[in-house]
Amino acid sequence: MSMNDGLRLIDPLAYSEKGYPHEEWTQLRRDAPVHYFEPPGWPAYWAITKHADIIEVSKQPDVFLNGPGMTITRSEGETEEERATREQIKTIINMDPPEHRKYRAVATPFFTPRAIGQVEPLVNETARKLVDGLGREGECDFITEIASIHPLKVIARLLGVPEADEPFILKLTNELFGAEDPEFQRSPDRMEGIRKLFMDFWGYFGEIIADRRARPTDDLASLFANAKIDGEPMGELETLGYFLIAFTAGHETTRGSIGGGMHALIENPDQLRWWKENPELTPVAIDEIVRYVTPVNHMMRTAARDYTLNGQTIREGQHLVLFYASANRDEEVFPDGEVLRLDRKPNPHLGFGIGEHFCLGAHLARKTSGTIFRELTSRLEFVELAGRPLRTASNLVPGLKHLPIRYRLTEGA
Numbered sequence: 133m134s135m136n137d138g139l140r141l142i143d144p145l146a147y148s149e150k151g152y153p154h155e156e157w158t159q160l161r162r163d164a165p166v167h168y169f170e171p172p173g174w175p176a177y178w179a180i181t182k183h184a185d186i187i188e189v190s191k192q193p194d195v196f197l198n199g200p201g202m203t204i205t206r207s208e209g210e211t212e213e214e215r216a217t218r219e220q221i222k223t224i225i226n227m228d229p230p231e232h233r234k235y236r237a238v239a240t241p242f243f244t245p246r247a248i249g250q251v252e253p254l255v256n257e258t259a260r261k262l263v264d265g266l267g268r269e270g271e272c273d274f275i276t277e278i279a280s281i282h283p284l285k286v287i288a289r290l291l292g293v294p295e296a297d298e299p300f301i302l303k304l305t306n307e308l309f310g311a312e313d314p315e316f317q318r319s320p321d322r323m324e325g326i327r328k329l330f331m332d333f334w335g336y337f338g339e340i341i342a343d344r345r346a347r348p349t350d351d352l353a354s355l356f357a358n359a360k361i362d363g364e365p366m367g368e369l370e371t372l373g374y375f376l377i378a379f380t381a382g383h384e385t386t387r388g389s390i391g392g393g394m395h396a397l398i399e400n401p402d403q404l405r406w407w408k409e410n411p412e413l414t415p416v417a418i419d420e421i422v423r424y425v426t427p428v429n430h431m432m433r434t435a436a437r438d439y440t441l442n443g444q445t446i447r448e449g450q451h452l453v454l455f456y457a458s459a460n461r462d463e464e465v466f467p468d469g470e471v472l473r474l475d476r477k478p479n480p481h482l483g484f485g486i487g488e489h490f491c492l493g494a495h496l497a498r499k500t501s502g503t504i505f506r507e508l509t510s511r512l513e514f515v516e517l518a519g520r521p522l523r524t525a526s527n528l529v530p531g532l533k534h535l536p537i538r539y540r541l542t543e544g545a
């Protein structure tokens with residue numbers, strides 16, 4: 133790696149072509165754990181690669197802000213209008229204290245372990261039906277037929293979206309997250325595509341919001357549509373932001389853990405055997421999958437003031453990119469971090485972030501991924517790759533978009 137441009141760590145195409153840059157991160161953790169890069173065509177940024185440094189940053193949300201931007205995006209060629217389109221919708225992930233806490237509190241009750249426990253039958257049913265639908269043996273694209281569909285169905289059911297609209301939602305979320313990936317771009321003009329995408333999103337969920345205001349039910353859409361902040365109805369952009377984040381943050385990421393997890397199990401058959409023999413340890417195994425795969429690769433912060441981190445002076449206004457995937461292999465915390473060890477405990481990984489913005493959907497993600505793996509591992513007699521796995525071109529959620537497999541299952545219970 134050229135240590136002076138840092139492009140490999142943030143270039144979406146490099147992720148699809150070569151995967152996560154673990155070699156470069158290992159070198160940075162050893163030689164320059166807080167390192168300033170000035171990549172051509174991108175904003176300059178500090179690469180934060182150590183577990184302890186990411187925690188120090190994440191736990192000071194007044195000093196390291198999400199408001200100015202939550203991810204690193206290309207600065208080249210973006211007009212004011214294009215940036216305004218991208219930043220139109222406000223989500224809690226873009227907010228800072230004290231505003232952030234008020235808005236996060238709207239959804240917290242729906243995502244507690246207890247509340248998520250209540251949706252277990254729904255999640256189990258979706259998992260069983262999907263695996264049954266595969267048939268006893270054959271070949272499939274595990275991403276498009278299982279990893280992508282299961283989380284989408286779960287979140288769509290929780291939100292109260294009609295089943296018939298699921299394919300439309302799937303296309304929308306693929307396009308939102310894969311904005312850099314040619315397979316998911318709807319128009320050769322990147323920004324034109326993004327603008328149309330937001331209008332579709334707006335049109336579709338705007339109608340659902342109006343409906344739930346008129347006829348509230350107990351679904352998540354009704355909770356968002358009728359939420360109050362300081363006793364006043366939540367603003368339109370913030371309401372829409374909640375729909376956006378439930379679908380995007382909830383779907384593509386869980387797809388990443390299920391898809392990446394299956395790939396890891398194919399590469400580590402001893403771990404697949406272990407899982408079959410220890411189904412009750414699924415919650416432990418899922419956290420190891422999230423650590424090993426790290427579906428959300430990075431989040432960005434912007435310094436509100438000068439700050440010295442691990443010996444380096446970060447100046448007010450400078451960006452910090454927190455590479456969770458690097459922290460999750462930090463040799464000081466995980467001496468054998470490159471190894472998939474499903475019984476790893478304790479497992480203080482940062483796959484769900486930490487601090488103020490800790491993943492709101494972590495329990496749901498664990499439940500959704502856990503049920504499909506439990507269903508699969510109990511029934512898989514045989515599985516192998518049937519083609520080359522392909523990754524999405526993204527520096528944020530660079531998960532697999534295709535994973536061709538050949539399999540044989542036992543009869544369902």
Ligand code: HEM
Nearest residue numbers: 224225381382385386389428431484485489491492493497
């Ligand atoms: C394996 C799956 C998932 C992974 C790896 C993941 C990862 C993350 C990470 C790393 C953050 C922290 C962002 C930061 O610190 O700036 C985050 C935040 C968030 N996640 Fe997840 N997530 C997953 C699934 C979900 C699901 C299923 C939902 C909801 C349906 C969800 C909703 C959110 C929300 C709302 C936030 C923002 C929280 C805030 O700003 O207070 N996530 N997630």
